């Protein structure tokens with residue numbers, strides 16, 4: 611039997627798809643499902659990849675972290691990784707996290723997720739800026755402002771410099787909206803209006819959990 615043809619749409623970014631993943635992230639009890647969290651990030655990386663090779667170093671880092679978390683989701687202890695809450699409890703109870711300096715667990719779920727969690731704050735700020743932006747505003751400035759208010763404080767000088775250079779080649783607002791693959795600018799703004807509060811809620815729940823467990827500075 612002939613192999614099924616690859617879906618040519620598969621690598622195209624869809625903001626709606628990302629939105630759906632973040633919607634599915636939250637359980638009734640406000641637990642965060644890791645599978646959907648990771649799938650939201652996979653969708654976002656598609657967007658990044660469509661922007662060109664300048665963003666390759668960022669994409670590579672994000673994909674590396676997504677792969678680590680997917681490894682846990684598919685591994686022997688997958689049930690312990692169903693939600694972020696379960697993962698934190700399991701890894702802490704079993705001393706699977708390097709708490710003060712890098713040691714035997716440099717790729718723990720907790721520290722890996724923390725890196726994406728910090729990036730989620732950048733995303734929330736950036737998408738909100740995009741949502742309320744005027745036609746003439748530059749995506750590069752919006753992106754840099756969001757980065758400087760959030761993720762940059764966790765990055766060394768060389769990463770901040772490289773990120774700053776990459777932001778300069780971001781497409782303008784109109785082209786950026788087209789890559790989002792949602793429809794007209796009004797539709798983009800409307801989907802962003804739905805996406806930002808969802809992303810914000812997922813971020814806040816994770817932030818509170820990590821703060822309670824004193825995990826916000828994991829090496």
Ligand SMILES: CCCCCCCC/C=C\CCCCCCCC(=O)N[C@@H](COP(=O)(O)O)[C@H](O)/C=C/CCCCCCCCCCCCC
Nearest residue numbers: 625654655657658667668671672725726729732753769773
């Ligand atoms: C909805 C459509 C519009 C927005 C779409 C945005 C798509 C963004 C997709 C992915 C974002 C990248 C997430 C980056 C995760 C970075 C994690 C991190 O901080 N890693 C650093 C620390 O890791 P460890 O060394 O401790 O393991 C690592 O050093 C970072 C290296 C790469 C540089 C990261 C720069 C991040 C800049 C923010 C993203 C800009 C994307 C712009 C595209 C609009």
